[in-house]
Amino acid sequence: MKHWIAFWNILLKDLRAYYLKPPNISWGLIFPLAWTGMFFIRSGSGLESTLSILPGVMAVSILFGTTSMLSVTVTFEKRNRSFDRLLLSPIPLWLLMLAKTSGAILFGILNAFVPVVMAALLTDLSAVNWSLVVPAVILISLASTFLGLFIAVSVSEVFEAQTFSNFFRFPMIFLCGLFMPVASLPVYLQPLSYLLPLTYGVDILHGAIRGQNHLAYPLSFGLIFLFCISLFLLSLRNIYRKWIL
Amino acid sequence: MTAITDSNQPVTPKAPIILVEGLAKSFGKVTALNGISFQVQPGELFGFLGPNGAGKTTAINILTGLARADAGTIRIDGQDCTRNPKAAQHLIGIVPDESNLYAELTGFDNLCFCAALYGMPKAERVDRAHELLKFFGLTEAGRRKFGGYSKGMKRKLTIAAGLIHRPRILFLDEPTTGIDVASARQIRQLIQDLHGSGTTIFLTTHYIEEAERLCDRIAFIVDGQIVLEDSVPHLLQPLQNKHVLLLYVLGADQQLASQMAEAFPGGQVEVAAKDQLRLEAETPIPLAPLVNFLAGRGREVTEARRPSHTLEDVFVRVTGLQVDMLKKEKEKSTGGGQ
Numbered sequence: 001m002k003h004w005i006a007f008w009n010i011l012l013k014d015l016r017a018y019y020l021k022p023p024n025i026s027w028g029l030i031f032p033l034a035w036t037g038m039f040f041i042r043s044g045s046g047l048e049s050t051l052s053i054l055p056g057v058m059a060v061s062i063l064f065g066t067t068s069m070l071s072v073t074v075t076f077e078k079r080n081r082s083f084d085r086l087l088l089s090p091i092p093l094w095l096l097m098l099a100k101t102s103g104a105i106l107f108g109i110l111n112a113f114v115p116v117v118m119a120a121l122l123t124d125l126s127a128v129n130w131s132l133v134v135p136a137v138i139l140i141s142l143a144s145t146f147l148g149l150f151i152a153v154s155v156s157e158v159f160e161a162q163t164f165s166n167f168f169r170f171p172m173i174f175l176c177g178l179f180m181p182v183a184s185l186p187v188y189l190q191p192l193s194y195l196l197p198l199t200y201g202v203d204i205l206h207g208a209i210r211g212q213n214h215l216a217y218p219l220s221f222g223l224i225f226l227f228c229i230s231l232f233l234l235s236l237r238n239i240y241r242k243w244i245l
Numbered sequence: 246m247t248a249i250t251d252s253n254q255p256v257t258p259k260a261p262i263i264l265v266e267g268l269a270k271s272f273g274k275v276t277a278l279n280g281i282s283f284q285v286q287p288g289e290l291f292g293f294l295g296p297n298g299a300g301k302t303t304a305i306n307i308l309t310g311l312a313r314a315d316a317g318t319i320r321i322d323g324q325d326c327t328r329n330p331k332a333a334q335h336l337i338g339i340v341p342d343e344s345n346l347y348a349e350l351t352g353f354d355n356l357c358f359c360a361a362l363y364g365m366p367k368a369e370r371v372d373r374a375h376e377l378l379k380f381f382g383l384t385e386a387g388r389r390k391f392g393g394y395s396k397g398m399k400r401k402l403t404i405a406a407g408l409i410h411r412p413r414i415l416f417l418d419e420p421t422t423g424i425d426v427a428s429a430r431q432i433r434q435l436i437q438d439l440h441g442s443g444t445t446i447f448l449t450t451h452y453i454e455e456a457e458r459l460c461d462r463i464a465f466i467v468d469g470q471i472v473l474e475d476s477v478p479h480l481l482q483p484l485q486n487k488h489v490l491l492l493y494v495l496g497a498d499q500q501l502a503s504q505m506a507e508a509f510p511g512g513q514v515e516v517a518a519k520d521q522l523r524l525e526a527e528t529p530i531p532l533a534p535l536v537n538f539l540a541g542r543g544r545e546v547t548e549a550r551r552p553s554h555t556l557e558d559v560f561v562r563v564t565g566l567q568v569d570m571l572k573k574e575k576e577k578s579t580g581g582g583q
């Protein structure tokens with residue numbers, strides 16, 4: 001019970017201090033809009049292509065929304081030492097880190113549904129399999145958040161966290177089949193795609209939204225779940241090794 | 246002071262509440278702690294006194310779980326915290342040397358947040374936060390953001406945050422460094438009150454007078470080693486039977502000192518500074534014969550002083566370090582040991 005009071009208040013504090021700030025809310029709206037607009041113009045096609053770009057825009061919104069927050073909620077707080085206060089409190093580290101990442105996970109999920117709402121205004125979404133979309137979005141958000149966490153705890157400066165996460169994020173847009181199928185990538189790049197969790201999440205979304213998945217759903221769900229666990233455990237290990245000197 | 250800590254907390258009789266053995270820590274080539282051992286009894290005010298870089302903060306960090314020891318064992322309240330620092334974290338409150346509260350939260354919200362970290366229910370958090378703000382005279386400031394506080398206010402709120410869950414053991418890392426005299430005095434009074442109410446306190450400082458005035462027991466730490474550790478009366482004991490007299494005599498020189506030493510056997514005479522003779526003996530030194538002796542040689546005693554022994558003398562004797570090492574820092578900061 002005591003732990004959950006702590007968990008909830010850490011989450012609430014982050015939501016108030018970071019996530020519910022106007023710049024963040026407008027970012028959550030503008031970012032998917034910009035991507036959607038960009039792809040319409042790029043493809044030169046009309047509204048009928050909305051469904052084909054929706055999975056990619058959803059994934060990219062989650063990816064950027066989550067990873068960009070961790071450099072603030074974790075690296076910045078470590079830098080100005082307020083994170084020490086959390087480390088000094090009698091909360092198990094795993095629970096503490098879940099509390100610190102829950103805000104980003106929720107933010108990622110909400111970010112994913114901004115383009116969905118936009119798409120609903122433009123096209124018919126009745127064929128979408130929501131019972132696949134929802135868990136996929138949650139898992140993509142978990143995986144992206146934990147990737148962001150892994151980066152945030154591997155460095156000690158905020159700018160390092162930001163640079164380092166771009167190093168992952170931008171290639172992932174192209175490697176993970178967001179807007180073009182993995183199969184259309186050069187053969188030597190394809191193995192790289194399958195080393196990235198987003199590939200599996202996006203594949204589920206392509207299937208759920210327009211029936212075009214390449215991998216079996218259980219396999220994709222299983223693998224992305226495995227990525228989540230591994231990234232989280234690796235992050236805990238990095239905190240032990242790098243932050244508790 | 247019952248308002249500030251819970252004096253009814255159970256204390257394990259006799260067994261040390263903090264037991265440290267062979268604690269060692271290096272950062273690359275720098276040895277921060279070189280195998281230190283010490284014990285703190287329940288309810289005791291234990292002081293770590295040492296110059297900059299002695300290893301005080303490192304010791305606190307390891308004891309509280311912010312850093313890991315290379316070697317050694319730590320037991321807090323009977324729990325083995327060497328591998329698992331979380332085991333005792335609910336018992337301890339920490340006031341770090343630099344504040345680590347949230348600049349963007351108000352004073353009140355900071356305290357409530359810290360209380361929540363220890364699992365306090367909402368109503369209790371709010372009451373406790375108000376109580377501490379009032380105690381520290383920060384009720385008004387409690388509505389403002391912490392980032393806009395003055396240094397002294399920040400320190401007070403940081404101490405309040407350390408006390409929020411009524412810890413049985415309080416770690417204070419240089420609580421009076423860098424703040425004004427009045428605030429420093431207030432904080433020292435608070436430390437004494439907490440001590441009076443039964444809280445075990447681990448205090449680091451580089452102010453000798455502060456350590457002497459507040460602590461039950463002191464460990465001198467220099468270069469990561471405890472060079473001496475004892476209760477304050479015991480530390481002062483060896484000096485108790487020593488009598489010192491300072492005489493200010495214009496043009497006092499070594500020759501005069503030797504003449505006096507001959508005339509008054511049983512003591513030592515030396516030129517301590519320009520125009521200043523220092524006499525030391527095992528028995529009380531009467532002043533009149535000395536003045537007469539000097540007058541007979543055409544010398545006038547302009548001033549005579551019997552300095553009382555302080556921990557400073559002990560520190561210098563034991564460490565061979567000049568107290569200036571500690572004092573320099575003191576002059577820089579506005580606070581001071583008084």
Ligand SMILES: Nc1ncnc2c1ncn2[C@@H]1O[C@H](COP(=O)(O)OP(=O)(O)OP(=O)(O)O)[C@@H](O)[C@H]1O
Nearest residue numbers: 245272275276277296297298299300301302303304
């Ligand atoms: N994170 C670190 N990395 C490298 N060296 C460190 C680190 N922390 C402490 N040290 C070194 O360990 C030694 C002890 O430092 P520590 O901060 O414990 O001293 P201190 O007694 O608290 O000094 P002060 O009175 O200045 O606060 C110093 O030489 C310091 O440079």
Ligand SMILES: [Mg+2]
Nearest residue numbers: 301302303342
């Ligand atoms: Mg220090």
